Every structure is written in C-alpha cells, then in structure tokens.
Amino acid sequence: MKDVSEYEALYDFDKKNEDDVIYWTSEIxxxxxxxxxxxxxxxxNLFEDYPDRLTKEQKAIFDRENPYWVKFFGS
Structure with missing residues (x-):
C-alpha cells in the first residue's frame, strides 16, 4: 500500500464497471x-496487500466486485 496523492498524474485510474467502487490502475x-x-x-498491490491490509469494509467491497480474485485466492 502506498500513498500516491502527490503523484496522481503517474497513475491511470479506471473502473471495470460504472457502478464499482474500486478503481484499477497501473504505474506508467x-x-x-x-x-x-x-x-x-x-x-x-493485489498480491502484497490483499486481504491483510484492507479494512473489513474494503475487503467486502473488493470481494463483491472481484469474484475472480476471491476464487483465485481461495477466500
């Protein structure tokens, strides 16, 4: 997890579905x-931070919006 608020221009944020809460991004x-x-x-970072560094609410949102990754990690 890292704070990128000062470097937002280096990231391209995009939602997979219009009603999703989560933005996916990659570093330029x-x-x-x-x-x-x-x-x-x-x-x-999905592989470094999920699920341990997410709050309970964030994990619930992530799991709801990303069933593929839930199945992948066996959660």
Missing part, C-alpha cells in the same frame, strides 16, 4: 501490475 511504464484504489490516493 509498468505492465502487469495489479494495483487498485478505493479513493485514488492510496494504492494497494
């Missing part, structure tokens, strides 16, 4: 990173 010039954010200020 870095491919295949699985980064996501709830607020475009704090960015989480």
């Amino acid at each position: 010039d870095k491919l295949d990173s699985h980064l996501f954010s709830f607020d475009k200020k704090t960015v989480y």
Whole structure:
C-alpha cells in the first residue's frame, strides 16, 4: 500500500464497471501490475496487500466486485 496523492498524474485510474467502487490502475511504464484504489490516493498491490491490509469494509467491497480474485485466492 502506498500513498500516491502527490503523484496522481503517474497513475491511470479506471473502473471495470460504472457502478464499482474500486478503481484499477497501473504505474506508467509498468505492465502487469495489479494495483487498485478505493479513493485514488492510496494504492494497494493485489498480491502484497490483499486481504491483510484492507479494512473489513474494503475487503467486502473488493470481494463483491472481484469474484475472480476471491476464487483465485481461495477466500
């Protein structure tokens, strides 16, 4: 997890579905990173931060919006 609020221009935030809460992003010039954010200020790395660094509410939102990853991690 890292604070990117000062470097927001380096990230391209996008939602998979219009009604999703989570934004997916990647750092410019870095491919295949699985980064996501709830607020475009704090960015989480899927493989380093999920689920331990998410709040209970954030994990519930993530799990609801990303059933593939829930199944992948066996949660």
